[in-house]
Amino acid sequence: MKHLLPLIALLILTLTFSCTGLKEGEVENHWPHAGITYEIFIQSFYDSNGDSIGDINGVIKKLDHVKELGANAIWFMPIMPSPSYHKYDVTDYKDIHPDYGTMEDFKKLLAEAHKKDIKVVIDMIINHTSSKHPWFLEAKKGRDNPYRDYYVWAQKDTIADYINKKTITIDSDNIRQWHDPGIGEDYYYGFFIGDMPDLNFDNPRVREEIYEIGRFWLEEVGVDGFRLDAAKHIFPDDRPEDNHAFWREFREKMVEIKPDVYLVGEVYDKKDIVAPYLPGLPALFNFDFHYNLIESYEKEDGMLLVKKQKEVLDFYLDITKDFIDATFSSNHDQPRLLNSLDENPKKLKQAINILMTMPGAPYLYYGEEIGMLGKKPDEQIREPFLWDMKANDKGRAAWIEPIYSIDETVTPLAIQKSMSTSYFNHYKEIIKLRNSNRALALGNLELFEGELAKPLMAFFRNHQDQEVMVVHNLSDVQQSLKISEEYTKIIYSYGMSDLENGQVILPGYSSIVIERE
Numbered sequence: 001m002k003h004l005l006p007l008i009a010l011l012i013l014t015l016t017f018s019c020t021g022l023k024e025g026e027v028e029n030h031w032p033h034a035g036i037t038y039e040i041f042i043q044s045f046y047d048s049n050g051d052s053i054g055d056i057n058g059v060i061k062k063l064d065h066v067k068e069l070g071a072n073a074i075w076f077m078p079i080m081p082s083p084s085y086h087k088y089d090v091t092d093y094k095d096i097h098p099d100y101g102t103m104e105d106f107k108k109l110l111a112e113a114h115k116k117d118i119k120v121v122i123d124m125i126i127n128h129t130s131s132k133h134p135w136f137l138e139a140k141k142g143r144d145n146p147y148r149d150y151y152v153w154a155q156k157d158t159i160a161d162y163i164n165k166k167t168i169t170i171d172s173d174n175i176r177q178w179h180d181p182g183i184g185e186d187y188y189y190g191f192f193i194g195d196m197p198d199l200n201f202d203n204p205r206v207r208e209e210i211y212e213i214g215r216f217w218l219e220e221v222g223v224d225g226f227r228l229d230a231a232k233h234i235f236p237d238d239r240p241e242d243n244h245a246f247w248r249e250f251r252e253k254m255v256e257i258k259p260d261v262y263l264v265g266e267v268y269d270k271k272d273i274v275a276p277y278l279p280g281l282p283a284l285f286n287f288d289f290h291y292n293l294i295e296s297y298e299k300e301d302g303m304l305l306v307k308k309q310k311e312v313l314d315f316y317l318d319i320t321k322d323f324i325d326a327t328f329s330s331n332h333d334q335p336r337l338l339n340s341l342d343e344n345p346k347k348l349k350q351a352i353n354i355l356m357t358m359p360g361a362p363y364l365y366y367g368e369e370i371g372m373l374g375k376k377p378d379e380q381i382r383e384p385f386l387w388d389m390k391a392n393d394k395g396r397a398a399w400i401e402p403i404y405s406i407d408e409t410v411t412p413l414a415i416q417k418s419m420s421t422s423y424f425n426h427y428k429e430i431i432k433l434r435n436s437n438r439a440l441a442l443g444n445l446e447l448f449e450g451e452l453a454k455p456l457m458a459f460f461r462n463h464q465d466q467e468v469m470v471v472h473n474l475s476d477v478q479q480s481l482k483i484s485e486e487y488t489k490i491i492y493s494y495g496m497s498d499l500e501n502g503q504v505i506l507p508g509y510s511s512i513v514i515e516r517e
Contacts, residue, residue: 026436027070027432027435027436028435028436028438028441029072029117029435030072030361030435030441030442031072031073031119031361032073032119032225032262032283032324032361033324033361033442034359034360034361034441034442035072035073035361036070036071036072036073036361036362036363036364036431036434036435037071037072037073037074037075037121037326037361037362037363037364038066038069038071038073038074038075038363038364038366039074039075039077039331039332039363039364039365039366040059040074040075040076040077040366041054041077041332041366041382042054042055042056042058042059042076042077042079042100043085043099043100043382043397043399044366044382044383044384044385044397044399044400045058045059045062045366045384045385045397046058046059046061046062046385046387046395046396046397047395047396047397047398048060048061048395050394051099052397052398052399053099053100053397053399054100054384054385054397054399055099055100055101055105056079056096056100056101056102056105056106056108056109057101057105057109058395059074059109060105060108060109060112061395062387062395063109063112063113063116063118064116065413066116066118067116067118068428069364069369069424069427069428069431070428070431070432070434070435071118071364071431072117072118072119073118073119073120073121073224073262074113074118074119074120074121075121075122075123075227075264075363076120076121076122076123077123077332078090078097078122078123078125079096079097079100079106079122079123080092080093080095080096080097080125081095081096081097081098082097082130083130083132083195084130084195085379085399085400086378086382088123088125088196088229089125089128089129089130089131089132089195089196090125090129090130090133091129091130091132091133091134092133093213093216094213094216103221106221107221107222110221110222110223119224119225119262120223120224121223121224121225121226121227121262121264122217122223122226122227123226123227123229124213124214124217124226124227124228124229125229125230126199126210126213126228126229126234127191127198127199127229127230127231127233127234128190128191128192128196128197128198128199128230129196129197129199130195130196131190131194131195131196131197135147135150135151136150136151136197139151139188140181140183142183143186149200149203149205150199150200150203150205150206150209151188151189151197151198151199151200152188152189152197152198152199152200153186153187153188153189154178154186154187154189155185155186155187156180156185156186156187157185159178159187162177162178163176163178163187176194177189177190177191178190179194179197191230191233191236192230198233201234201235201242201246207246207249210250211250211253211254214226214250214253214254214257215257218254218257218258218261219257219258224261224262225261225262225263225264226254226261226262226263226264227264227265227266228247228263228264228265228266228281229266230266231243231247231265231266231267231277231281232266232267232268232269232273232277234246234247240273240276243277244276244277244279244280245280246280247265247277247279247280247281248279248280249280250263250280251263251279251280251281251282262283263280263281263282263283264281264283264284264285264324264326265277265280265281265283265284265285266285267281267284267285268285268287269287270287270288271288271311271312271315271316272315274287275315275316275318275319276319278316278319278320278323279319279320282320282322282323282324283323283324283325283326283361284323284324284325284326285326285328285331285363286312286325286326286327286328286360288308288309288312289305289309289312289325289327289328289329289358289360290328290329290330290331290334292304292305292308292309293305293329293351293354293355294340294341296457296474297341297347297351297474300454300455300474300475301454301455301474302452302453302454302455302456302457302458302472302473302474303447303448303452303456303457303458305354305358305457306358306445306447306457306458306459307447309358309359309445310445310447312325313325313359313445324360324361325359325360325361326360326361326362326363327355327358327359327360327361327362327363328355328362328363328364328365329351329352329354329355329362329364329365329368330365330368331363331365332365332378332381332382333378333381334381335374335375335376335381336365336367336368336372336373336374336375336381336404336405337351337365337368338368338371338372338373339373339374339375339404343373344509345371345423346476346495346508346509347509348368348371348423349423349426349494349509350472350474350494350495350509350510350511352368352426352427352430353430353472353494353511354457354472354511356430356431356433356434356440357434357440357461357470357472357511357513358445358459359443359444359445359461364427366385367383367385367386367405368427369423369424369427369428370385370386370410370411370412370413370416370422370423370424371410371411371423372385372386372404372405372410373404373405373409373410374404374405375404379400380400380402380403380404382400383400383402383403383404383405384396384397384398384399384400384402384405385397385413386405386406386407386410386411386412386413387412387413387414388412388413388414388415389407389412389414389415390406390407392414393412411423426494430492430494433491433492433513437466437468437491438463438464438466439461439462439463439466439467439468439515440461440468440470440513441463442463443460443461443462443463443466443468444461444462444463445459445460445461446459446460446461446462447459447460448460448469448471450482452481453479453480453481455473455474455475455477455479456471456472456473456474456479456481456506457470457471457472457473457474458470458471458472458481466515466516467515467516468491468513468514468515468516469483469484469487469513469514469515469516470511470512470513470514471483471497471504471506471511471512471514472506472510472511473495473497473506473507473508473509473510473511474509475508475509476508476509477508478505478506478507478508479506480503480504480505480506481503481504481506482502482503482504483499483502483503483504483514484502484516485502486516486517487499487514487515487516487517488514488516488517489514489515489516489517490512490513490514490515491513491514491515492511492512492513493510493511493512493513494510494511494512495507495508495509495510495511496510497510497511497512498512499512499514
């Protein structure tokens with residue numbers, strides 16, 4: 001009987017989806033406003049040539065994985081030449097890092113992705129360059145060099161009180177911001193580290209260089225948009241209005257080149273700091289969502305996330321009616337989701353249920369769909385994807401020795417595909433539900449206002465004439481909830497949750513979605 005349990009679970013899941021009346025393949029692409037984007041670190045994804053480093057041709061080989069998962073777009077972490085493994089310090093803004101392949105390889109990837117209706121967004125790092133960028137190498141030659149003013153400089157005696165002082169921010173714990181290039185009394189400004197000198201956006205020539213780089217990638221290469229790194233730090237924190245104005249100008253320039261360009265910004269802060277960027281960056285990552293999701297589990301407080309998300313959405317609506325809330329449960333800077341959830345498989349599966357039943361345009365970090373593990377330092381959060389058991393995995397990258405995501409701790413994708421209860425099949429099915437249900441993808445968010453046990457998360461998603469109710473139990477203790485008798489049609493059930501005589505029964509870490517008839 002034991003070996004039949006996975007088949008029984010799959011049958012239950014199949015029957016659950018049949019309740020929606022959907023036919024196989026009947027899904028919609030809601031990108032960018034509510035579609036799903038898959039984040040890839042190419043270095044760790046798939047190695048097609050055996051040099052231990054993931055590459056562009058490897059991504060081409062695995063585009064069907066992205067499609068099968070149900071994602072509508074890919075965000076690539078930096079792909080441009082750089083001296084570092086992470087490549088957030090660019091030395092050439094108009095080329096591909098040779099470890100990853102060539103520009104022709106990338107154009108082929110774009111063509112193949114577009115054939116599969118998958119959009120492509122690339123990381124654009126313009127707050128700073130590498131200290132090895134030709135602009136900075138020229139700038140260091142002297143005050144009269146034409147590239148000197150591409151960066152921010154100050155004489156040592158004028159910044160003596162600031163050299164070793166910095167308020168630690170949510171996105172950087174670097175203490176030193178002013179750096180000695182070893183050429184005399186002038187120091188240069190680098191918010192993150194000395195290897196990443198900040199560009200001087202008060203210089204019109206710098207802004208024009210950046211707009212030309214944007215034109216190149218949109219027009220000559222053909223990407224669909226940009227993820228804008230460190231968007232809050234174009235100007236120092238005490239000049240937020242200048243930051244906002246720059247991004248409005250940047251958006252205008254990019255829209256002139258590509259009217260439907262997609263721009264998503266990394267403004268790593270709370271909602272009141274993030275919101276004013278919306279007129280320039282119509283999509284912004286919702287860091288609050290990530291942290292509130294984890295906190296909800298830690299406190300077993302189901303409504304914490306929903307209430308705070310409602311506040312965020314309402315706050316944004318006061319700024320602009322046209323915004324994209326880029327939600328995520330993890331990314332390349334945070335510990336892997338499974339680690340943040342005490343390595344509890346039920347929590348991980350339910351967390352993706354929550355992400356996919358809440359409003360927004362969700363981002364998925366590569367490897368989360370197979371339960372990869374990882375903690376700081378960042379390299380260990382970006383370990384190679386496990387496609388198959390190591391002995392059979394010819395495409396597994398080996399640029400780093402993994403500590404967390406190894407065969408002994410993570411079941412590779414090839415095996416998970418044949419397991420009906422695997423992380424991968426769970427991700428695939430809940431994503432399919434979202435892509436098949438307009439209320440879940442596009443609907444507004446309304447809170448459940450009735451009496452509710454603390455671990456329960458309950459809310460409504462309404463779109464046109466469709467209304468659904470979503471309930472999640474964030475504890476390991478069974479909970480129940482009396483709901484309106486109008487909600488009778490179960491369209492999704494996870495963890496043996498059920499509806500009996502107007503009473504929702506939710507075992508530990510279970511979820512249910514019910515449609516109003």
